[in-house]
Amino acid sequence: MIHDNLDPHVSGHIEPAPQRDEEQTMNDREVPITADSTPPIVHAWLDGERVDEAALHAASGYELWSRLKSETDRRRRMNTPTPVSGAIMEAIRKDA
Numbered sequence: 001m002i003h004d005n006l007d008p009h010v011s012g013h014i015e016p017a018p019q020r021d022e023e024q025t026m027n028d029r030e031v032p033i034t035a036d037s038t039p040p041i042v043h044a045w046l047d048g049e050r051v052d053e054a055a056l057h058a059a060s061g062y063e064l065w066s067r068l069k070s071e072t073d074r075r076r077r078m079n080t081p082t083p084v085s086g087a088i089m090e091a092i093r094k095d096a
Contacts, residue, residue: 038065 039059045051046065056062080088 038061041051041056041059042061042065045056045062046069
């Protein structure tokens with residue numbers, strides 16, 4: 001089967017890039033982040049330190065990190081099914 005080479009540099013046909021007016025061009029610029037940072041109590045909890053549970057639950061950002069932690073723990077307990085693991089090992093043996 002023959003495939004067409006669509007690379008314009010190889011085929012010899014290169015179209016010039018379209019010209020843009022200065023008004024249409026967007027410049028990169030820094031945008032200040034105005035979001036609140038994570039409270040220190042949440043950082044302490046994430047680091048494994050003992051914290052006041054009531055203050056932790058009242059802190060902004062706790063719900064997100066709590067869900068993230070539970071999802072990470074759940075995925076950490078997941079195992080690859082035996083047939084999939086066997087297929088991976090078989091494919092590795094064929095390549096070697």
